[in-house]
Amino acid sequence: xxxxxxxxxxxxxxxxxxxxxxxxxxxxxxxxxxxxxxxxxxxxxxxxxxxxxxxxxxxxxxxxxxxxxxxxxxxxxxxxxxxxxxxxxxxxxxxxxxxxxxxxxxxxxxxxxxxxxxxxxxxxxxxxxxxxxxxxxxxxxxxxxxxxxxxxxxxxxxxxxxxxxxxxxxxxxxxxxxxxxxxxxxxxxxxxxxxxxxxxxxxxxxxxxxxxxxxxxxxxxxxxxxxxxxxxxxxxxxxxxxxxxxxxxxxxxxxxxxxxxxxxxxxxxxxxxxxxxxxxxxxxxxxxxxxxxxxxxxxxxxxxxxxxxxxxxxxxxxxxxxxxxxxxxxxxxxxxxxx
Amino acid sequence: xxxxxxxxxxxxxxxxxxxxxxxxxxxxxxxxxxxxxxxxxxxxxxxxxxxxxxxxxxxxxxxxxxxxxxxxxxxxxxxxxxxxxxxxxxxxxxxxxxxxxxxxxxxxxxxxxxxxxxxxxxxxxxxxxxxxxxxxxxxxxxxxxxxxxxxxxxxxxxxxxxxxxxxxxxxxxxxxxxxxxxxxxxxxxxxxxxxxxxxxxxxxxxxxxxxxxxxxxxxxxxxxxxxxxxxxxxxxxxxxxxxxxxxxxxxxxxxxxxxxxxxxxxxxxxxxxxxxxxxxxxxxxxxxxxxxxxxxxxxxxxxxxxxxxxxxxxxxxxxxxxxxxxxxxxx
Numbered sequence: 001x002x003x004x005x006x007x008x009x010x011x012x013x014x015x016x017x018x019x020x021x022x023x024x025x026x027x028x029x030x031x032x033x034x035x036x037x038x039x040x041x042x043x044x045x046x047x048x049x050x051x052x053x054x055x056x057x058x059x060x061x062x063x064x065x066x067x068x069x070x071x072x073x074x075x076x077x078x079x080x081x082x083x084x085x086x087x088x089x090x091x092x093x094x095x096x097x098x099x100x101x102x103x104x105x106x107x108x109x110x111x112x113x114x115x116x117x118x119x120x121x122x123x124x125x126x127x128x129x130x131x132x133x134x135x136x137x138x139x140x141x142x143x144x145x146x147x148x149x150x151x152x153x154x155x156x157x158x159x160x161x162x163x164x165x166x167x168x169x170x171x172x173x174x175x176x177x178x179x180x181x182x183x184x185x186x187x188x189x190x191x192x193x194x195x196x197x198x199x200x201x202x203x204x205x206x207x208x209x210x211x212x213x214x215x216x217x218x219x220x221x222x223x224x225x226x227x228x229x230x231x232x233x234x235x236x237x238x239x240x241x242x243x244x245x246x247x248x249x250x251x252x253x254x255x256x257x258x259x260x261x262x263x264x265x266x267x268x269x270x271x272x273x274x275x276x277x278x279x280x281x282x283x284x285x286x287x288x289x290x291x292x293x294x295x296x297x298x299x300x301x302x303x304x305x306x307x308x309x310x311x312x313x314x315x316x317x318x319x320x321x322x323x324x325x326x327x328x329x330x331x332x333x334x335x336x337x338x339x
Numbered sequence: 340x341x342x343x344x345x346x347x348x349x350x351x352x353x354x355x356x357x358x359x360x361x362x363x364x365x366x367x368x369x370x371x372x373x374x375x376x377x378x379x380x381x382x383x384x385x386x387x388x389x390x391x392x393x394x395x396x397x398x399x400x401x402x403x404x405x406x407x408x409x410x411x412x413x414x415x416x417x418x419x420x421x422x423x424x425x426x427x428x429x430x431x432x433x434x435x436x437x438x439x440x441x442x443x444x445x446x447x448x449x450x451x452x453x454x455x456x457x458x459x460x461x462x463x464x465x466x467x468x469x470x471x472x473x474x475x476x477x478x479x480x481x482x483x484x485x486x487x488x489x490x491x492x493x494x495x496x497x498x499x500x501x502x503x504x505x506x507x508x509x510x511x512x513x514x515x516x517x518x519x520x521x522x523x524x525x526x527x528x529x530x531x532x533x534x535x536x537x538x539x540x541x542x543x544x545x546x547x548x549x550x551x552x553x554x555x556x557x558x559x560x561x562x563x564x565x566x567x568x569x570x571x572x573x574x575x576x577x578x579x580x581x582x583x584x585x586x587x588x589x590x591x592x593x594x595x596x597x598x599x600x601x602x603x604x605x606x607x608x609x610x611x612x613x614x615x616x617x618x619x620x621x622x623x624x625x626x627x628x629x630x631x632x633x634x635x636x637x638x639x640x641x642x643x644x645x646x647x648x649x650x651x652x653x654x655x656x657x658x659x660x661x662x663x664x665x666x667x668x669x670x
Contacts, residue, residue, distance in 0.1 A: 081463070128657060133665040135602045137405075141589060142656040149649030153642045255585070262407075262467055275461045307482055311475020317468035318454070325458040337459060338541040338550065 027272015028284035034270075035287045038294045045301045056178040058297060060171060060246055063180035066289035067239035068260045069267035070187065070282040071232040074195075076268050078228045079208040079277025080129065080136035084144035085236045086261030088121045090252060091151040092240025097160025097250025100241070107163040115237050121147055122233020126226030144257070151252040158251035162244050170245035180242060184286060187238065191231070192282045200227045208277025266313070267292050270320045291316070351599025351663050355614035358659065362621040370628045380507065386620035387513035388568050388575070390613065393591045394520050395448075395564030397612050398557040400595055401524075403537045403604025404455055404462035406561045409591060411473035412447045413584025416566025417573035418477055419443040421488050436491050437570055444566020445559045447473055452558030456551040477581055490577040498574030509571050516564070521609045533557065537604030593656050594619045599663070622655060623648065 022029070046054075068085050075082040092114050099110035121143070128139050172179055195201040203224035206214040215221055239260075244250060264285075265275075271288030273280025295316055296309050304312075331337060366373035392409065399406045420440030424432030427439075447469060454465040490498075500508050524530035532553050535543045544550050568587070573579040598615030600607025632644045 132657070132661050133667075134657070134660050135666075138592070138596050138602055138660065139657060141592065142653040144653070145589065145649045145656075146653035149646045149653070152649065153640075153646045156641070156643045156646075258585075262470075265464060265467060269461075269464050275464060305482060307478050308475055310471045311479065314468045314471025314473075314475055317471060318465065321460040321464050321468065322454070322458055325460060328459060335541060335544065338544045 024279075025272075025281070027279075028281055028287070029272075031271045031284050031287040031291060035291045035294065038291060038298060042294060042297050042301055052173060052176050055176075056171070056173050056180075058293070059178035060180045060242075062290040062293040063178075063184050064239055064242055064246070065260065065263055065267060065293060066184055066286040067187065067235055067242065069264040069271065069285040069289040070192065071235035071239070072261075072264040072268050073271070073273055073280065073282040073285045074204065074228045074231050074235075075136065076265075076273055076275060077208045077277055077280060078204045078225055079211065080225070080228070081265070081275075082125065082140045082229060082232045083137060083261055084121070084125060084140040084147055085232055085264055086257035086259065087144040087147040087151070088118055088233050088236040089240045089243065089260050090254075090257040091121065091147045091154075092118050092237040093243045093247075094151040094155040094160070094250040094252050096241050096244035097162060098154065100162050100166060100244060102163065104163075104165075107166050110163075111166075111241060114241055115234060118233040118235075118237020118240065119230055120233070122230040122236075123226060125233065126229035129229065130222045130225050144261070148252065148254055148257060155250050155252050158249060158253075160250045162248050164248075167245040167248060170242060183238070183242065187235065188283060188286075191235070195231065196281070200224045204228050205278055208274075208279070210278075263292055263313075264289075266317045266320075270317070351597075352608065352611040352614045354659065354663055355597055355599070355611065355618045359614065359618045359621050362618070362625050366621075366625045366628050369625075373625075373628055380505075380510075382620055382624060383510050383617075384507040385624070386616050387507070387509040388571055389587065389590055389594060389620060390513045390616040391509075391516055391571065392565050392568035392587055393594050393612055393616055394516055394609075395557075395561030396591050397595045397600060397607065397609065398520070398533060399462070399561045400592075400600055400602060401533050401537045401604055401607055402554060402557055403540070404554070404558075405592075405602075406448075406451065406466050406558065406565075407463060407588065408447060408451060408466040408470040408473060408562075409565050410582075410584035410588050411470050411477065412444050412562050412565035413569035413572065413587055414477055414579070414581055415447060415473055416440045416444045416569030417579035417583055418480065418488070418569075418581070419566075420494060420570045421490055421573055421579040422480070424491065433491050433493055436494065437497075440570045441563050441566050444562040444564075444569070446562070447566075448559035448562020449555070451562065452555035455558060456554035474581075481581065488578050488580065490574045490579070494570060494574030495577060496574075498571045509575075512567075512571070516567075517609060517613065524609055529553065529556070534605055537601075537606070589652075590619050590623070593652070597656065597659055622651065626651060 068089055071085045072082055095117055096110065096114045099113050100107055101110060125140055125143055128134060128143070129136050132139070170179055170183070174182065200220070200223060203214065203219045203221070206217070206219050207221055207224055211221065267288035268280070268285045269275060269288070270291055271280065271284030271286070273284060292313060295312050296306065299306055299309055299312060328337065363374060372378055392413065396406050396409060417440070420436045423436035423439045426432070427435050451466050451469050454460045454469075455462045497508050497512070502508055502511060524533065532543060532548055532550070536550050536553055540550050565584070569579070569584060572583055576583070594615035595607070595612050596602055596615070597618055598607065598611030598613070600611060626644065626648050630644065631647045632642055635642055
């Protein structure tokens with residue numbers, strides 16, 4: 001699976017290069033098309049038409065999950081998993097509801113503190129995984145519990161407040177483009193793409209494809225892994241900030257964190273990233289997240305009880321992973337079925 | 340090589356048991372009642388719910404897969420067993436309740452197994468999807484009509500009674516389930532195949548074993564075990580409710596891993612899982628005895644008790660694994 005993605009990201013010269021590019025981006029393109037169809041259908045079925053505020057609401061809901069899903073993507077690319085992203089998200093939300101306050105300078109300082117907290121959480125994960133030589137699933141499961149404990153200590157009761165100007169800035173639209181979409185674009189342009197093109201970003205893909213081969217080729221494995229988890233914490237912190245801006249408060253709810261962790265994994269897979277690592281992109285995860293959220297909106301259009309949302313999200317998820325089984329039809333040697 | 344593996348396992352099990360004894364000692368110092376046989380028996384009873392659930396998940400982890408559909412399979416087991424009188428009537432219901440609950444859990448496991456074994460979908464994501472589907476089905480079940488959610492007398496008896504004087508029934512069930520699992524893992528071809536698949540499925544396939552069937556069986560056992568846990572929990576609380584399985588996912592996986600089972604499969608002993616389950620249970624209960632939040636309240640920090648449970652939980656898992664769960668350095 002992971003070999004076919006290769007390292008070619010730039011096409012454009014020959015048909016062959018385009019073919020390679022298409023193979024590498026297939027998951028992303030499929031998720032983009034599915035999202036476009038689903039959202040188009042939603043907009044078409046909506047009798048009142050699509051108002052700017054509805055787009056804004058949909059974008060805000062989607063952007064939260066999209067940011068957490070992008071965070072999840074990076075460890076997954078290295079062949080790992082971060083089960084603590086949801087809890088970092090909750091922790092930074094609780095922290096932001098306390099520190100992102102007061103005059104502009106204090107607010108800016110608060111934002112920086114929140115982002116650094118996320119980064120530190122990620123670095124802790126990375127260091128334990130790399131130098132403790134433990135399985136990422138277990139480590140992040142355990143650190144997730146710790147992060148949630150800290151969040152609960154910060155905010156035993158839901159509440160807190162946030163600088164209103166900052167919150168409005170994060171949640172309005174500019175020229176009909178929701179600022180959460182602009183935020184996502186900024187994250188892609190200024191964090192994901194530079195990371196993807198950096199040595200450590202390429203190393204993440206290499207480790208996911210074959211850690212052994214990457215080691216033999218002198219790829220900086222330790223640094224790349226720590227960077228991957230650190231970035232995951234950082235992106236989750238951005239999501240935590242956005243949540244604070246949306247709700248004007250912080251709440252340490254375990255179910256919220258678990259929900260976002262699980263949905264982020266689903267979004268990553270729907271977005272075309274291989275859970276075995278080495279193939280995929282955070283951009284695909286954005287569309288994966290929006291697909292997950294549009295399922296809920298479609299239920300409303302079809303007049304289905306919204307409490308049934310988990311059922312449909314689950315079915316979409318099962319359908320998405322089962323689609324991956326189509327590759328079984330192409331396998332000529334039955335031995336390739338087994339690891 | 341084999342003796343080396345045995346030594347490793349022993350170390351994990353020993354440390355887990357050792358820590359349990361240490362916890363009991365700490366508990367005894369803080370609260371003398373902690374060491375009374377009543378209290379310890381009660382701990383074992385609480386542990387047996389977790390132990391039964393962990394049994395099935397352990398088999399799946401030994402295969403190198405994971406079952407994340409545990410929370411809602413527990414709920415399915417409990418809710419379907421209590422709803423059985425509604426489906427089958429008053430006369431048949433009580434007899435069919437427990438088999439029906441188990442069958443529903445096994446059915447979830449069947450779908451998981453089909454997806455993982457035959458569609459070759461990653462277990463992590465497939466079972467996650469099944470968890471959501473199970474949740475949706477249960478929401479649909481409660482949304483459609485008012486379901487019967489009272490525990491039946493037979494379930495109450497199973498969860499709270501004592502068939503053998505002095506031994507709570509759940510503990511008895513855990514002992515039976517555990518003995519059967521140890522027998523399967525060490526004395527049958529199925530057990531050998533489970534370990535072998537966890538090490539290298541390809542090699543097992545080449546030896547002429549239908550590995551997919553083994554996967555399917557283990558996922559079904561996992562579903563049935565979770566459902567059994569749910570039925571007992573429903574009997575214990577005398578009712579079933581939707582989120583009853585939610586607090587069990589992390590402790591289950593933590594108990595198995597602390598017991599020395601490799602998350603990547605192929606290595607681990609059931610005795611280790613028993614040690615892990617007891618350790619996790621004691622850890623959870625000792626915090627409610629010591630009550631560190633009172634100490635912090637005196638210092639002027641008012642924090643909920645849950646804070647300590649979470650943080651201690653996480654820190655203990657990581658520090659214990661740092662003691663014995665580390666992988667070999669890749670060179």
